[in-house]
Amino acid sequence: MSILGRLSFRDQAFRLRENAILDATTAVLASKGYDLMTMDDVAGAVGISKPSLYKHFKSKEELVGEAMIRLLDGALDFVAALDPALGPVAKLSALLEWALRVRLDGGLPFLPSTSAHVRDMLMRNVKYMLRVVKLNRQLEGFVKQAQQSGELNRELPPDVILFSYYARTCDPAVEFLQKYSKMAPDDVVRHMLTVCFDGFR
The missing domain is CATH 1.10.357.10 (Tetracycline Repressor, domain 2)
Structure with a gap:
């Protein structure tokens, strides 16, 4: 059984969103670099609010x-x-x-x-x-x-x-x-x- 298969639906959704955030971060970093990247950029790329992003990463x-x-x-x-x-x-x-x-x-x-x-x-x-x-x-x-x-x-x-x-x-x-x-x-x-x-x- 996969790790996701052992998690509750809520935890699975949280984990999947976290992966989507990291995918977006990687893409933004590749295009803008660290200094120009903002948390707003990442939240916008994922399609979530900035407060939601901060629930995953401080x-x-x-x-x-x-x-x-x-x-x-x-x-x-x-x-x-x-x-x-x-x-x-x-x-x-x-x-x-x-x-x-x-x-x-x-x-x-x-x-x-x-x-x-x-x-x-x-x-x-x-x-x-x-x-x-x-x-x-x-x-x-x-x-x-x-x-x-x-x-x-x-x-x-x-x-x-x-x-x-x-x-x-x-x-x-x-x-x-x-x-x-x-x-x-x-x-x-x-x-x-x-x-x-x-x-x-």
Whole structure:
């Protein structure tokens, strides 16, 4: 039985509305950014009053924190569901493909990379940081395994590879390709994966 199936109708409605709020938050963040986003924007996008929004989330900081936590939970769930038989580079590639597809669908706002205020806010969020540390530890493990097997450059410090990998998830080339090229989303993802793992040669 699903989690929703075990909840009362009222609790199910509350949970579904909360998910709709987080969906709207993600969309507004992707289009306006943290500084310009208001609680009125989110309430309007969901079709509820601002007082109703505050019943779910007490502040913009809490709301954005929960949206980012949900995103990280999605990444952690994706990694956990990967076939254990896949090699480390295949796992890194699969996760990056997932992130790029979420991003092309407007579901991946890159707040920490664009705002010092948001970085500080999220670093104070214990739930968020626990997930960041867990995901980072797993990906660092994949990188080191790939270096040991010779699939990735052994001369590069693991952090250089790892943070360059993270940078691919917020590469502005994705937006330019989506907006100005005639490529289908599948082609954008395929080419970005090639650039990440094979370079330009």
